[in-house]
Structure formats: C-alpha cells, structure tokens
Amino acid sequence: MLKTLLIEIGVEELPAVPLLKELKNIEIKYAKILEEYALLGDFEFYYTPRRLVIWHREFKTIQEDSVEEFFGAPLHVAYKDGEPTAAANGFAKKCGVCLKELSSIKRGGKEVLYYKKNVKGQASVDLLPVIIEKWISSLEFGKTMRWGSSSESFIRPIRWINVMMNDALVPFSLFDVHSAKSTFVHRIAKFGALEVGSAKEYFSVLREGGVILFPQERAEKIKSDFTKIESESGFTIEVDEELFEEVVAITENPTALLGSFDEIFLRLPPEVIITSMKEHQRYFPLFKHGKLVNKFVVVSNALTDDFSEVVKGNEVVLRPRLADALFFWDNDLKRGLSTEGLEKITFFKGLGSVTDKIVREGVIANRLFDLFGLSCKREQLIRAIDLAKADLMSEMVYEFTELQGLMGGYYALEQGEDREVATAISEQYLPDGEESALPSTPLSAVVAMSIKLDTLLALFSVNQIPTGSRDPFALRRAVNGIVRIINEYGFHFNITTTIKELAANYAEIDFEKLENFILERIKRYYSVNPSIVTAVLASGERDLLDIAKKINALNSLVNSDDFTEVSATFNRVANIVRDLELDTLLRVDPMKFEEDAEKILFERFSKVQDRDYSSYEEELDALLGLKPELDSFFENVMVNVENESVKNNRKALIANIYKSILKIADIKEVSV
DSSP: OEEEEEEEEEESOOOHHHHHHHHHHHHHHHHHHHHHTTOOOOOEEEEETTEEEEEEEEEESBOOOEEEEEEEEEHHHHEETTEEOHHHHHHHHHHTSOGGGOEEEEETTEEEEEEEEEEOOOBHHHHHHHHHHHHHHHOOOSSOBOOTTOSOOBSSOEEEEEEEETTEEOOOEETTEEBOSEEOOOTTTOSSOEEOSSHHHHHHHHHHTTOOOOHHHHHHHHHHHHHHHHHHHOOEEOOOHHHHHHHHHTOSSOEEEEEEOOGGGGGSOHHHHHHIIIIIIOOEEEEETTEEEEEEEEEEOOOOSOOHHHHHHHHHHHHHHHHHHHHHHHHHHHHOSOOTTGGGSBSSTTSOBHHHHHHHHHHHHHHHHHHHTOSSOHHHHHHHHHHTTGGGGSHHHHHOGGGTTHHHHHHHHHTTOOHHHHHHHHTTTOOOSTTOOOOSSHHHHHHHHHHHHHHHHHHHHTTOOOBTTBOTTOHHHHHHHHHHHHHHHTOOOBTTHHHHHHGGGSSOOOHHHHHHHHHHHHHHHSOSOHHHHHHHHTTTOOBHHHHHHHHHHHHHHHTSTTHHHHHHHHHHHHHHTTTSOTTSOOOOOGGGOOSHHHHHHHHHHHHHHHSOOSSHHHHHHHHHTTHHHHHHHHHHOOSSOSOHHHHHHHHHHHHHHHHHHHTTOOGGGOOO
C-alpha cells in the first residue's frame, strides 16, 4: 500500500552559503538511506531558510518481505569428530537458531554452514524515526552548534518537526523536539505555530502565511521583479549567479526593490562599490550603457504593502560602508603607491618577506622578457613588478582583500603611471580560475607568469608540495594559469630547461617532482582523450606551447573516421622497432633493398621528410599517410631474414619512420 508522507524539519535561519554547498547532496543522501531500508521511491525536496521539507506523493507503508542468507565456517572446521566446535556454536548464535536448524551449502569449492531466514517487511512508520535521524545526521554544513541541554549538534537549532503519513501524525523526536501537526509561517504573518490537519492544508497554510516553499518559484518571482525594475528604470541589473542563489536561499517571500545612494560615491572605482554592496549587503548593482549608476537592488523578505521604509533602511545601511570606502580611497591617494613596509610582511616561512618575493619576480620577469622577445619596454615590465604588491599597504585592500591588485592598478593610474603598467598591476593574478579572463596584454601576461612561477618555485624549494586534494597555495591553479597564458600568447616555455634556469635563485628543488607535478596538471588540463596527452608527452616534448600544438594535431587525427585502421598499422611499426636503440643513428642503405615494396616505402618516406610543414597536424597527416606503403611493406617484405645486413637495413627504415612520428607523439600510446 502507498500513502503520502510529509517531513518538515523546522530550524532557525539557515546560513545560505553552507546550505547551498550541501544542497546537491541532500536528496542523494536521503535516497541512499531509503534504499538501505528498502523504501526507495519518488520524492521532492524543498527548502526555505527556516525549513527542510521532504514530500512523497506515494510512500511504501511496509517493506517487501526478503530473504537473508548466512554463510559460516567450512564443515571440517565447524565439526571435529562429529562434535560441534566453537565456530559452529558461534554461527548458530549469530543466526539466532539452534544447531539442528543449520544446514550446509557448497561455496568456493567447500561445504560450509548455511542458514536462510525469511524476513518479514517492517512497517515504514516504525522505521521513519531512524531514517529521518540518519538523514539529518548525514548532512554536512561545516560548523555546527549545540543548544539547550542537547549533546548533539546541527547547523542551527531545530525548533519544530512535522511528520505526517496520510495526514496522520508520525510520533518522532529529534534534539528533544517532538513531532506535531503544526508548522510556522512567515514571522511577519504570524509568530507562533499553526496547526495543520493534512498535507494539503500544510501547503495552503504556508502559502497563506507568506511562505513560498518552492525554491524555483522564489527564483522566478525575483527574476520577474528584476525584469519589472529594468523596464521601469531603464537600467540593467548585473546578476551574479552565486549571489542570486544566496538571496533565493535566505528569503521565504522575496520582493526585489530599487534603492539608491549618493552620487558622490561614484568617485570610487566601480569594483569597490560593487564589492561593498555584494559582500556586505547582498545588493545587486545597476548599470546604464555599461556604466555603474548610483542605484542598487535589494531582495527583501518583508511582508508589507508599503516597502518605502524597507528601501530607506537599506539605503541608510549602505551609506556608511561607502563613506568608509571613500575615506580609504582618498587616504590611499594622498599616500600614493609605495612598497615601504612590505619588507616587514613575511611571504612564507623560509622564503623571506614580500619584498624578497618582488625581487625574485623581477629576476624571472627579466628572463622572460628576453625569452619571449617582448615589444614593450623592459622598464615598463620592471615597474609593474615593483609596484604589483604595493596596494597591500593600502587601507582599501586592508578592508577589501579581494581587491588586491585591482586597486593597485587604479592607484597607479591616479598617480600618473603608464597605462600598460597599471593594467599589468590590476591583472597580475589572472587567470584565477577556469572561467577567468586572461591578461589583456603581453606585458600583463609576463607579469602574471612571473608571479605564478615565483610562487611555484619558491614553495617547491621549501617542500610545500600539494598532496592529494590539499593545495593551500593554489599551485595547481597557478600551473593551469601558466599553460593558458602560454597558449594564448604563443610563448615558448620549456618546463625542463627554462625552469632549471629560473630556479638558480632558489634553494635546492626536486626538479623531478616539480616536472611531474606540472605534467600531471597538463594531463588534466586538456579536454581530450587522456591517452592523446600521454602519447604527446611520451615523445619527450617539454615545451608547453609545442605540447599544446601537438595535442591539438593528434586529437584532430584521432577523431577522424579511419584512425583505428591507421593506428593498427603504426602499432605494428612500433612493435618491430621496440628492441632498437632509437637514440642511435640508424642509416638506411637503398642499395640493400631487394623488394619493390621497401623501395617504394623509402622513396615516399624521403619525400615526406624533405617537405616543410606549416603545422604539426599537416606533418602528422603526411607521416600517417604512409599507411598504404607500410601495409604493402608488411605484406611483401620479410624483415627478419637470415641476411643480417638486409634485416638491419629494413629495421632501420621502419625505425626512422617511427622516429619521425615520435617527434610529435608516441602513436602506440593512443587508445580509442
């Protein structure tokens, strides 16, 4: 039989960020517990900041009957001289039966003790308390708290519980709170509990009490309000998706409202105003023709017909925050960008101060300037490096640490620094994520690379190497950023030779570990068949730009329709030469050819070798285009003949073809 089931866990306001982080797991964990108890079925999960709700339109009232099997010790262990041993007695006790009720069965080639028990399904109403408690205990929100006399903890105090099966109360206690057929609506609508006689009434009581239970409905309501505000005001709302999810999570009846702030604050860089609004107040900024205006949108949770006081209150709260920011801005401009004091800030134990880091970055930047042949002036590069960390001493960055670098760029412009220098300062940490923008100029790119390379080399020099998922200094992200910059700007950078050269100013570094770390990131960076990356790296290529080009070239060919047949031929090539020393010079003597097939193959290969290629893809395509001649060779030519000279000549021919392909990738490593 199937019945409806409603589970509501009422709590004090849940913090949005921990809730959203765990959100994707909440239904999965509940379903897993239901499966464990053989009660899995369709359900829906809803949440507001004050409740977690599970709704089953159809829920099993009883488990299905099942069979449990128990396997014990082999008979020769269970019985000695016809008498039961401790193993037999222990097995009978475990099964809850006497010895004569046990039987035996053949398992793994041995006769073992066996017992089969028919288990009658339990009523789900009796299992629900355990299921709900397990579910709540499984949720991981980070920090938890205790309240009252309870020794258990949860993210926020649980204040009410409502569990109804087919509208009948399911007795249940959790954290000393007993289930009751009641719920709480929006605080402004009614503060105390309201009785609900049925699931249908539960949903209507919430609706009438100002609670929009369904998150998607709250999201649609906010979006509708946004559209109306944009239409009436002529402004565009910048919707940060993470912030949007937060306001959906912290409201039960959201209403988007338009507020404003004094135009004087528009003297501040837009990022300062936006950060202040988003991080501290959860406001959305507005723009007109791409320019920030002195307006904001707040999503209110109030129930009222007149929101004027709500708007006014939020405007009052925002003003002192922006006033503080303007005070910091003016003070920082008076002081100017200065690195004085950075020598007192430790970068990392054993790696000196931030000033020491700047010096190391400058050395790297100078070398990259020569290596990449930059067209900008060396003085611009060094000036950008020297000033990149200066805003760490500013009051603004002390208050808004996430604006480090960006504020330095603004301050540099204000004090008359070269625009490219200012841009490089503001973009020094780019890219800072998979979807992040890249540095916009070669100068900015080298500054960003220098900073990332110093961090990587310095931390490896003091053995701060990421392990497992732990990467407190984001070194994996730093390598990804370096790869992205190199691919964007076409910089040639060898992770073996150039890294060793740059590491001259650092303490001893385990280069094998460092290279393996970078190679591991490369294997994970490219969204292609992993064996393609393995094949390219197996060629010995260590120039990051050439690695990228070779991966792209091989990927295009691997995805072609005829690659499976091509790879079969070239795997045979690899097998023939696997015992040869490919590093040695393998000469081919055309005078020793005896068969037409080997002559034709040599002539075709010579033409392929003599051509100039505009890309690795073109070269690889030409080499793999030798397939018909190779197939003819394998069909008509015996390689391992008695004549040692002829045999070695034929192997040398195949080996030279293989070596030409190996310069791009080891084709035998590709699996499709």
